[in-house]
Amino acid sequence: MNVAVILAGGHGTRMGIIDKPKQFIDVYGKPILIHTLEIFDANLDIDAIAVVCLDDWHEDLSIWLRKYELNKVKWIVRGGKTRQESVRNAIEVIKTSCNGDDIVIIHDAARPLVSNRIIKENIELAKKYGAVDTVIPTTDTIIRSKDGNKIFDVPVRRELYLGQTPQSFKYSIILEAHDKAVKDGILDATDDCQLVLNCNKDVYIVEGEKLNFKITTMDDLLLLKAIIKLGKIGEI
Numbered sequence: 001m002n003v004a005v006i007l008a009g010g011h012g013t014r015m016g017i018i019d020k021p022k023q024f025i026d027v028y029g030k031p032i033l034i035h036t037l038e039i040f041d042a043n044l045d046i047d048a049i050a051v052v053c054l055d056d057w058h059e060d061l062s063i064w065l066r067k068y069e070l071n072k073v074k075w076i077v078r079g080g081k082t083r084q085e086s087v088r089n090a091i092e093v094i095k096t097s098c099n100g101d102d103i104v105i106i107h108d109a110a111r112p113l114v115s116n117r118i119i120k121e122n123i124e125l126a127k128k129y130g131a132v133d134t135v136i137p138t139t140d141t142i143i144r145s146k147d148g149n150k151i152f153d154v155p156v157r158r159e160l161y162l163g164q165t166p167q168s169f170k171y172s173i174i175l176e177a178h179d180k181a182v183k184d185g186i187l188d189a190t191d192d193c194q195l196v197l198n199c200n201k202d203v204y205i206v207e208g209e210k211l212n213f214k215i216t217t218m219d220d221l222l223l224l225k226a227i228i229k230l231g232k233i234g235e236i
């Protein structure tokens, strides 16, 4: 079984002053979260979906699931204080429905332009290798600074990639990774691949796409609206 875990448990603070968390902002008639869920619900490789959702939005989500006929959503999961905790909540909730070789596809709701090619390759490689990350090569040179004032390192660019999601795993691997993270005192990892590497397991790569960007700041929201509008007028 291939289970998508869609993460919508954040508050979107980097968006600045907005009246609702970014994943619930309407873009051309439906919330960003719904844009994302519709892709996974329509994907023939996805068997079931768990949505990790801010607790105050569970009722709205239930209404949207009926309105948009998102019938693969089988679980609405409580959001965690951190992204890592949100993922852990989902892993716990789906535990009784998953065996160790089932594939868990973990995706940010804030990445509503993910492609079916990326999803398909995530599932294929996770079945083969057990753990995969979706990444794109960086086209800018990456600078390291401890204080944001002075550079202390410029890593070799050809070795650097920007992590995206989905990040996909065999259930047994992601469960072990989150269990070990708690034991090791890792509580706020920014992604799940760090936790699998912490188990000394390899994580393989699926090539992402620039269009699979995360809606983090207001600029990203403006870009998303422009891309969807261009899509609606058949420009892309």
Ligand SMILES: Nc1ccn([C@@H]2O[C@H](COP(=O)(O)OP(=O)(O)OP(=O)(O)O)[C@@H](O)[C@H]2O)c(=O)n1
Binding pocket: 007, 008, 009, 010, 011, 012, 013, 014, 015, 023, 052, 079, 080, 081, 082, 083, 084, 086, 108, 109, 110, 111, 214, 215, 216
């Ligand atoms: N406790 C959290 C934090 C984040 N997320 C989800 O993880 C994805 C990526 O996180 P991010 O872009 O950081 O979202 P926020 O944490 O909401 O943003 P911010 O850091 O600006 O508050 C988002 O879809 C977000 O809803 C989550 O499910 N639970």
Ligand SMILES: C[C@](O)(CO)[C@H](O)COP(=O)(O)O
Binding pocket: 083, 108, 162, 163, 164, 165, 190, 191, 192, 214
């Ligand atoms: C998982 C992720 O989307 C990969 O780039 C990113 O680390 C999430 O970070 P955030 O701070 O939770 O948005």
